Amino acid sequence: MARVSMEGAGEYFHHYPRVAIIITVHAGDRDNAMAAAWHCPLSFTPPLYGVAISPKRFTHDLIVEAGEFGINFVPVEKAELIASVGGSSGREVDKFHRFDIAREKPLKTSAPLLRDAYASYECKLVEHKTYGDHVWFVGEVVASHFDEDVFTPEQTLDLERVAPALYLGAELYTMPAKDAIRHLDRKVYGKR
């Protein structure tokens, strides 16, 4: 192992891969969508979800205005859509029109949901807070939508039926390996 130790975080790509998602928002009379990889669940009860968005992004302003947003998990076969919404700005183009994005109706918010998503969350904004060069948006998941065919009885993703889009950084995408799944019960290993 060629171990490097340095002050600071360097290129800061070590934490990838991460599931790439599409954030959606409706504000005023317009819908917008952006790509994000810096996102995380924060609590089960209530269900809270966080996403880091640069304040330079148009979506930042729209979420502040709307007070709600959608989180959409799309399969890797649709990774081109992630790259498309990630490489364009809603200030210049109507992304839903340009990229012919099909919508599903939300249940509890105004956030447009993606028909191509295998799961979506509708979030009510709880707070937003600046951390360094990004703003951390925390939403309560007030409604969820998912394709029950792609989840196992234990509610985990069935990788035989769906391939999430994993972002590696540097415009590279892959998926989880479906032939390498191992069951390692913490209750057993914790007693070793």
Place this chain on the structure above:
Amino acid sequence: MARVSMEGAGEYFHHYPRVAIIITVHAGDRDNAMAAAWHCPLSFTPPLYGVAISPKRFTHDLIVEAGEFGINFVPVEKAELIASVGGSSGREVDKFHRFDIAREKPLKTSAPLLRDAYASYECKLVEHKTYGDHVWFVGEVVASHFDEDVFTPEQTLDLERVAPALYLGAELYTMPAKDAIRHLDRKVYGKR
């Protein structure tokens, strides 16, 4: 597609897989380690990283006491170690001793780093804040350590050389597929 729409977040497993990490901390005269999957980068400048930890965890108390912590990315071949530290409590056992965990010396903090990790961050606690049933710890990455052999010249993970541990929920682990990588340049797709 058998689409289900419901209020709330349901089982809240839709957002997996996530890279499983090992959080380390030194407080008083002891070291501890725990497993975590709810973690996220928050900012490039300064480099900030967040992790959600239940206040019931011993590590929660130790990080508050120490004011610093380590984040360790271990390969899927060591996923048993993740399950082991995830299934035991530092209140009852010295995990470093019990699971024979090899340490590397930190550069800027007291946090023990894992020799088995292909990358580690040393974090100084910036703040911690309760969101629902978890506490969100935000740290500034003051030092980083990584095996430069497992990163490409673009600083992304070289999946031919390292397999990160992806947690699917329900005690299931897999790795990213190394034969399914696609390059989708947002600058190109954003102009479609």
